[in-house]
Amino acid sequence: MTAPGADTGGLATDVRLPDGAGPFPAVLLRTPYDRARHLPEADGWARHGFAAVVQDVRGRFAAPGEWRPYENEAADGAAAARWVRRQPWSDGRLVAAGASYAAHCALVLALDAPEDARPDAVLAAVPALGPAETAREASGVERLLSRAGWWAAHGDRRDSDEGALERALAGDPGLLRHLPLTGLPERLGRSLPSWAGLWRHHGRGRLVARAAHAGVPLLAVGGHHDHFAEETVALWRAWGGPSARLLLGPWGHSLVTTPGPDARPAHRLNLGELYARWARRALAGALTPGHHGALALGGADLWLPAATGGQLRTPRLVPLHGAAFTADPGRPVRSDDLAVPAPHASPSGRPPDRCVLATPPLPRPLDVAGPVSVRLRATAHTPSADWAARLVALTPDGAAERLAAGVVRRAEPAGRQSGFTVGLGRLARRLPAGTRLRLEIAGHHFPAHARNPHTGEDPVTADRLLASRREVDPAGVELRLPVLPSRPTPADPAEEILR
Numbered sequence: 001m002t003a004p005g006a007d008t009g010g011l012a013t014d015v016r017l018p019d020g021a022g023p024f025p026a027v028l029l030r031t032p033y034d035r036a037r038h039l040p041e042a043d044g045w046a047r048h049g050f051a052a053v054v055q056d057v058r059g060r061f062a063a064p065g066e067w068r069p070y071e072n073e074a075a076d077g078a079a080a081a082r083w084v085r086r087q088p089w090s091d092g093r094l095v096a097a098g099a100s101y102a103a104h105c106a107l108v109l110a111l112d113a114p115e116d117a118r119p120d121a122v123l124a125a126v127p128a129l130g131p132a133e134t135a136r137e138a139s140g141v142e143r144l145l146s147r148a149g150w151w152a153a154h155g156d157r158r159d160s161d162e163g164a165l166e167r168a169l170a171g172d173p174g175l176l177r178h179l180p181l182t183g184l185p186e187r188l189g190r191s192l193p194s195w196a197g198l199w200r201h202h203g204r205g206r207l208v209a210r211a212a213h214a215g216v217p218l219l220a221v222g223g224h225h226d227h228f229a230e231e232t233v234a235l236w237r238a239w240g241g242p243s244a245r246l247l248l249g250p251w252g253h254s255l256v257t258t259p260g261p262d263a264r265p266a267h268r269l270n271l272g273e274l275y276a277r278w279a280r281r282a283l284a285g286a287l288t289p290g291h292h293g294a295l296a297l298g299g300a301d302l303w304l305p306a307a308t309g310g311q312l313r314t315p316r317l318v319p320l321h322g323a324a325f326t327a328d329p330g331r332p333v334r335s336d337d338l339a340v341p342a343p344h345a346s347p348s349g350r351p352p353d354r355c356v357l358a359t360p361p362l363p364r365p366l367d368v369a370g371p372v373s374v375r376l377r378a379t380a381h382t383p384s385a386d387w388a389a390r391l392v393a394l395t396p397d398g399a400a401e402r403l404a405a406g407v408v409r410r411a412e413p414a415g416r417q418s419g420f421t422v423g424l425g426r427l428a429r430r431l432p433a434g435t436r437l438r439l440e441i442a443g444h445h446f447p448a449h450a451r452n453p454h455t456g457e458d459p460v461t462a463d464r465l466l467a468s469r470r471e472v473d474p475a476g477v478e479l480r481l482p483v484l485p486s487r488p489t490p491a492d493p494a495e496e497i498l499r
Contacts, residue, residue, distance in 0.1 A: 011076060012062035013055040015089075016042040023091035025283055026051040026084050028119065029098050030077055030105040032060040032067070032154060041272070048276035051089050055080055057105065060158060067158065069194070070104065070131050077109035078117035093283045094119045097275070099221075100228075100253065103127035104207075107235075111210040118216070121282035123275055125221040126253050129208065129231050131201040138204065138230070138423070139408040141386060142450035142459055144176060145335070146227055147198065148184060156192050164188065176447045179463045199460045208234050214241040217282040219497065221271070223251030224298060224428055225260040233426065236291065236306075245278065245497045246293030246306040248428070261401060262298030262429055269493060278497050287499070294493035297367060299430035305491045309370040310482030315359045317439060319474035322352035327385070327443020327454070328467040335448035338392055338400045340440065354442035355472040358394070359479075366431045370482030372404050372424040374439065377476030379417045382454040382468040385410050388445035389422040391479070396434035403427060403437075407445050409452065419476065427481075439479055441472055 014035055018024055027050045031038055035054040042052035058076055059067030077096070085092050096106035096119035103124035110122045128134050135147055152164040168188050169175050175187055182199075185192030208231075211218075218239045222232030229248070236246040249267050252258035256271055281287050293306030333354050340356055374389045388407040392400050404424035412418060431437075444451050453462040 010064055011055050011058060011080070013053060013080065014039060014042065016046040016052040017089055018046045018049050018051065022051070022089040024049060024051040024089055025093040025095065025279070026053055026090050027095045027097050027279065028053045028055070028077070028080060028084060028106075028109075029102055030055045030057050030073065030080065031098065031102045032057045032069070033101070033160065034061045044272045045276065050095070050276070050279065051084075053080070053084055067156065069101070069155070073105045074108040074112035077105055078113040081109060081113065081117040081119065095121045095123060095279045095283065097123040099125035099255070100128050104129060107207055110216055111207060111214060121217045121279060123219045123221070123279065124235065125255065126223065126226050126228050127220070127232060127235060128228060129235065130204070130206060131198060132204040133228075133231055135198050135201055136204070137407060137449070140202070141407045141409050142199065143227065143448065144181070144450040145447040148176060151192060151195050151198065152188055156194050179465070181450060181460045208238045211235055211238040212240040214239050216241045217243045217245075217287055219245045219247070219275070219278050219282070221247045221255065223249055223253065223255055223258070223260070224296070224426065225250065225252040225258070227253070230425055236293065239291070242289055243282070243287040244291045245287070246291070246295070247274075247493060247497055248293070248295040248306065250296045250298040250428070260298060263296075264299070264301045266301035266303065267296045274494060274497060277494070281498055292496050292499055294491045294496040295369070295428050297369065297428050297430055297488070299432070300367070302430075302488070303491045303493045304369060304428070304488055305496060308484070308488065310368060310484045313481050313483045314478050315437065315481060317357040317359060317474075317477055317479055320356040320358055322355040322472075323474050324469070324471050325352040325354055325442075326350075326467050327470055328353065329444060329451040329453055329465040330467070332444035332446040332451050333388065333440070333442040335405070335445045338402060340438075354440050355470075355474075357439045357474065357477060359437040361396070361434045361436050362431060364433050366435075367429075367484040367488055368431065368481050369428045369484050369488070370426060372427045372482070373406075373480045374422045374424065374441070375419065375476070375478040375480065376422065376441065377417060377419045377473040378441070379415060379471045380410065380468055381414050381470070382466060383411060383414050384452060384454055384456045385468055385470070386443055386449070386452040387420070387422055388442045388449070389424055390440045390442070390445065391424055392438040392440070393431060394436040394438055396432065400438070403429065405445060407449055411456075417471075417473070437479070439477070441477070443468055443470060
């Protein structure tokens with residue numbers, strides 16, 4: 001059935017009801033990605049006994065109004081929640097659910113809406129918590145490629161064009177290198193007025209702070225290879241409701257449909273079945289209080305309790321080359337290329353573009369679970385400098401695989417050595433015996449992140465670039481890995497989520 005627009009706050013809404021007589025508990029999913037694409041998901045909820053309500057957010061697809069990302073979701077969600085609870089097929093109980101932007105919609109309904117409109121449970125998968133969290137790393141460095149792709153596909157338009165950036169890059173492979181970055185809409189050939197405004201958002205952490213005051217159960221679902229993995233874990237840790245569950249697998253942003261290279265058969269879960277079982281228990285108040293869950297150990301057919309964390313170890317690093325290098329934004333180290341240039345200067349006389357260190361081969365398998373970081377003593381000869389660190393596994397058969405990466409921005413007097421830490425995010429991985437770990441320290445991680453122009457100007461509006469001479473003290477480089485005991489405690493993900 002399709003709900004009358006006026007009764008749902010004027011927004012286009014579809015409803016899928018279970019067979020049989022109601023009333024039923026309901027699931028509300030509000031999306032900017034076309035509610036029609038979510039109807040198979042709604043049918044799945046209905047087969048599990050839930051009335052499934054799917055709504056286009058304001059200004060998208062069939063919903064009237066102006067599309068302003070992140071601005072209207074609490075109010076519009078409240079109108080939808082009140083409408084659901086008034087329906088004869090509703091028993092009054094409501095789960096707010098969604099993935100990515102739709103998870104933001106579910107969370108603001110639970111945390112910002114008036115009490116009478118708030119849901120009874122929240123399911124947030126790969127949550128895009130807000131504009132600042134999606135636009136920047138916690139260190140403030142701009143997430144260029146992912147935001148350019150999202151805004152090109154969905155920004156300032158009623159429908160979506162998923163391939164817009166890919167087509168533009170095919171026509172101009174250097175598209176994201178042009179300056180200033182605020183000129184991207186013109187280069188894409190369409191109006192995109194909200195693009196420049198995106199980068200004015202700096203206030204991260206509002207929803208995580210509000211999560212401490214939550215009053216309902218949460219299920220947070222994420223992937224180790226998702227760029228929002230850190231935010232997913234932070235939300236789970238901060239949640240103050242009666243119960244909080246975390247499921248973190250070896251997946252990308254599309255979860256089980258985008259398994260990482262470290263995914264194994266045990267990591268192939270039926271998420272729809274698990275979601276429905278959790279929702280039933282959450283609405284019945286049958287979940288054990290507290291924070292529980294499961295995280296996959298990539299590279300092994302194994303799940304671990306979500307609270308698992310390793311003991312800090314600092315493997316020995318051997319410097320290979322590039323203790324002195326040049327971070328040149330005109331030829332930045334690329335985030336999409338794991339090849340490392342030869343250790344000597346090129347025939348053109350260019351100096352190295354990064355510092356490279358490596359461990360000896362691992363004598364035995366190593367299980368790593370938790371946040372990874374690198375401590376540095378280093379010098380930049382420009383007053384503004386980004387420091388990017390990338391950890392790569394070199395397997396015994398010669399393959400290179402990205403494990404983790406992070407970037408921080410430093411502003412200090414040029415030429416002064418300082419000590420600082422670069423966070424590389426979370427890792428949950430079994431590394432086979434014989435693996436070597438390669439650590440690269442560079443000045444850029446492009447196009448995943450915007451290039452620091454080294455002039456002190458905002459990287460989004462800068463129109464000129466300078467090269468930055470760097471020195472790294474190899475003796476001051478410390479890779480910090482959270483290593484598990486030789487026999488980590490296994491967990492059943494369904495048991496942990498439903499306990």
